[in-house]
Amino acid sequence: MRADDRISPLPAVTPAPAPPQAMVVVDQVSKSFWRRGTAALQTCSLQVPSNEIVCVIGPSGCGKTTLLRIVDGLIPVDSGRVLINGIEVAAPRPDVAMVFQHVGLLPWKTASDNVAYGLRLQGRSEREVSDTIARYIDLVGLRGFESAYPYQLSGGMQQRVGLARALAVNPTVLLMDEPFGSLDAQTRELMQEELLRVWRSQPKTMIFVTHSIDEAIILGGRVALMTRRPGRIKEVIDVNLPRPRDPEAVRRSPRYLEMREHIWHELKVEVGGRALS
Numbered sequence: 001m002r003a004d005d006r007i008s009p010l011p012a013v014t015p016a017p018a019p020p021q022a023m024v025v026v027d028q029v030s031k032s033f034w035r036r037g038t039a040a041l042q043t044c045s046l047q048v049p050s051n052e053i054v055c056v057i058g059p060s061g062c063g064k065t066t067l068l069r070i071v072d073g074l075i076p077v078d079s080g081r082v083l084i085n086g087i088e089v090a091a092p093r094p095d096v097a098m099v100f101q102h103v104g105l106l107p108w109k110t111a112s113d114n115v116a117y118g119l120r121l122q123g124r125s126e127r128e129v130s131d132t133i134a135r136y137i138d139l140v141g142l143r144g145f146e147s148a149y150p151y152q153l154s155g156g157m158q159q160r161v162g163l164a165r166a167l168a169v170n171p172t173v174l175l176m177d178e179p180f181g182s183l184d185a186q187t188r189e190l191m192q193e194e195l196l197r198v199w200r201s202q203p204k205t206m207i208f209v210t211h212s213i214d215e216a217i218i219l220g221g222r223v224a225l226m227t228r229r230p231g232r233i234k235e236v237i238d239v240n241l242p243r244p245r246d247p248e249a250v251r252r253s254p255r256y257l258e259m260r261e262h263i264w265h266e267l268k269v270e271v272g273g274r275a276l277s
């Protein structure tokens with residue numbers, strides 16, 4: 001008997017049922033980057049229900065960013081398709097916003113002008129633009145830094161500008177690629193709470209990529225686990241914890257501990273390590 005075989009299944013961590021009407025449907029998507037001969041995704045399928053947060057977690061290099069870029073219409077698929085609100089994605093859409101893993105701010109624009117970028121593209125009035133900038137700069141805790149250029153901001157502050165820029169256009173679908181990855185632990189928890197607060201007041205459909213199991217469970221309605229590269233979704237877990245969530249209480253709950261252990265075990269299997277015993 002192998003070590004893995006001795007691990008009893010965790011009955012409460014059940015696969016989530018297929019959502020009745022999904023806002024985002026990733027249907028059997030495959031993608032290779034031929035120049036480097038890399039198959040990034042292989043028959044990857046995921047459904048994201050309207051106004052739900054699905055957290056995606058998987059080994060480094062398994063294709064999470066590639067998946068988000070495909071959903072955002074930035075790169076084409078080799079096969080399969082992506083539907084948003086029933087329409088096949090062929091190019092970027094104005095109602096979909098992305099927070100990039102490596103920030104992606106415009107270096108020649110101030111924090112304010114970076115936040116304003118999408119709003120101006122949408123043709124909003126200058127009054128509306130300045131009100132919205134003030135609101136989101138405040139929300140992400142950057143008041144006083146409106147005129148700073150990205151090179152004058154720390155990595156964490158740049159990430160907050162990226163988050164404010166994405167939220168400011170009030171997208172229907174928000175794609176987030178490890179948005180809090182470079183924040184310190186305290187700021188990260190505050191940003192998670194802020195994100196949930198914004199989400200409660202302005203619900204949107206989110207795909208949130210993270211390397212943190214804790215973050216995935218605290219934020220997610222579902223947690224989608226990916227295999228190693230070429231990535232596909234191997235399991236979707238229904239988090240099934242009531243909202244609004246008190247993170248501290250969640251972390252003490254048996255369900256949290258059980259899900260954390262299950263996800264950790266599955267990730268270890270994917271990266272080729274030994275399963276938890």
Ligand SMILES: Nc1ncnc2c1ncn2[C@@H]1O[C@H](COP(=O)(O)OP(=O)(O)OP(=O)(O)O)[C@@H](O)[C@H]1O
Nearest residue numbers: 033036038040059060061062063064065066067229
């Ligand atoms: N533009 C590209 N050209 C060639 N190969 C690419 C390109 N983008 C991604 N890849 C390759 O595709 C695979 C998946 O990359 P991707 O960035 O999607 O992984 P990831 O899951 O987001 O990783 P991480 O957790 O480290 O951010 C990797 O092997 C990467 O080298």
Ligand SMILES: [Mg+2]
Nearest residue numbers: 064065101177
């Ligand atoms: Mg990535």
